[in-house]
Amino acid sequence: MLNLQKIKVEVSSKVVVNGISLKIKPGEVHAIMGPNGSGKSSFAKSLLSHPDYQLAGKIVLDKKDITDLAVDAKSRQGMFLAFQHPVAIPGVSVFNFLRVARQSILNDKTVKNRGAELKSVAKFMRELKEKAKTLGIKDEFLSRGLNEGFSGGERKKLEMLQLLVLEPKYAVIDEIDTGLDVDALKLVAKGIKQVVKENNTGVLIITHYQRILGYIKPDFVHVMVKGKIVKSGTKKLAKEIEKSGYKSYE
């Protein structure tokens, strides 16, 4: 279980997240919905120790306190963040990057049960191609520079490919639906559902719109306003918000 306890986040001495507690079990899908400026993305990034944010509170992953671990260690322990704006890293091929990332997890002796040994480069390539195919990512993208010259939709699909390859225990998916057309949105949703089903990953989807929740049925929906969760419920809550907006919560 991922247990977030009284999470408080400051950025440049301003409080943006003010005491959020949340428990996510393996295989569960939670959605946090909120208007712009509610602190959703700050919350997402701070959970992964982004240097711009100061986080207070406690993050416990399967009984291990990981609050103060650096981002790379958190990742190897099983945390994943799908970025709202994935950066480009020219000259670093997707294939090579993911191979090194997988190897980094395997090399971490403090981590247990995180994916099978990498048998060979060729085998890894085959696996990667298979997973890419399910997301509609063409093979040629795998040898291109990471996000280099990728469209918004391609970048988001690549985030999902990383999710499938790294098989995290818990994934935070930050505003994945912005700027996606319906076809891309469906593929992205397919990626999330696949990792939940095959890897029993617990997922926290952060979103402004209800749109993606039409393709992934969340088990729980939380409404976040001004740094706090003001209401929690089931997927019906998302429908209500779609109809009446966030006004009544502000």
Place this chain on the structure above:
Amino acid sequence: MSNQHLEGIGDYKYGFYDKDVDYKVDIGKGLSKKIVEQISSIKKEPSWMRQLRLDAYSVFLSKKMPNWGADLSGINFNNIHYYKTATSKKYKSWDEVPKKIKETYERIGVPEAERKFLAGVEAQYDSEAVYGAIKESLTKQGVIFCDTDTALREYPDIVREYFGTIIPAADNKFSALNTAVWSGGSFIYVPKNTDVKLPLQAYFRINAPNVGQFERTLIIADEGSHVHYVEGCTAPVHASSAIHSAVVEIIVKKGARVRYSTIQNWSSDVYNLVTKRMRVDEDGVGEWIDGNIGSKVTMKYPSCYLMGKGARGEILSIAYAGPGQHQDAGGKIIHVAPNTTSKITSKSISKGGGRSTYRGLLQVQPGSVKSKSKVVCDALILDRFSRSDTYPTMQIIEQDTQVEHEATVSKIGEEQLFYLMSRGLNQQDAEAMVVNGFIEPFVKELPLEYAVEFNRLIQLEMEGSVG
């Protein structure tokens, strides 16, 4: 010196020093008219060269130190050995090269590289070439590859025709210095329509402390010919500075193509002040692939003068500035004829307090109609102690021309590092990955063996510097 600086030194793998080398000639420290004459007479040069040296020496004295660029105040011209040689002759077989010197080149990997993938090698140790060989098949085709002193003895007419025509002594203080005291360097002549398929390599090594190495290189590619020349350089780490001040002149005749690749890896006490220039005639192609990893200070701006219509010039420059280093590098392109095209790509990495500067000139002279040029500068700054500056100068006097300029500075890339680390890579691996990706456009232009070596060198530097 700070500890940071010393840590960097510890990781420089070519910093070893051959202590027991028997120096045959060392004319002592300092520079004077007498020293210049002495160098000329040791070399038994014709009187025109002796006069050229003396004239250049006067120019050197009359010119002030540059008041721009890197800090050169650490240079003491009186503390430099201007001519120092360990051998009285040059060898054509590694077996004959004195053991100590041969071992040095073996540690650097030169004989092995020669066996594997080079068409010819020149090896210079301090002031003189100690080894030189070229594949027989090339000699038969009339290709000349030797040190410039040998060329002056054996092909005096060609040397006299071109020497100093591309870079006159008066070009700048250091070209004057080089012309006055030059020794060694490479001479290449490629006859018409001759394609030298494998690279020719020169390997420059400074061994003794406080040595000045002043090689003089002259490359002439006759019409329709092609050659790729590669130079590599290393030096031991001494506590006092050495100076490397080369002049490289290249003539690319009609339809010829010359590529000049440099992997500069001097130790962190070398001042590297080099003037490099190409003249490119009609439909010729001149390319500088210029990698600077080492040295304390580098000031180097390889240039292409596009003199004939349809000529093309390309400069790909990459610099890594670690602790205590200032890489002031870039390139110059001068369009003089119609339909000429050029591209400058500059990439710099600063880390651990290092400083990199891009300094470039693009000039399009009147009459160079339909010319095209593109300048791209990227700087990667790996931490907040480091620095990068860009000084692009553009003088576009012809209207009918197309010029593009892009400059990006990424403070890496903190977001790039965070992204990679969020996938489990530790900081060191993430930095190395970003840097390797950043230099990839440069590395892919190098022959495979150099590409592997270059990546490894950058890796070593990254590990050694504090950031």
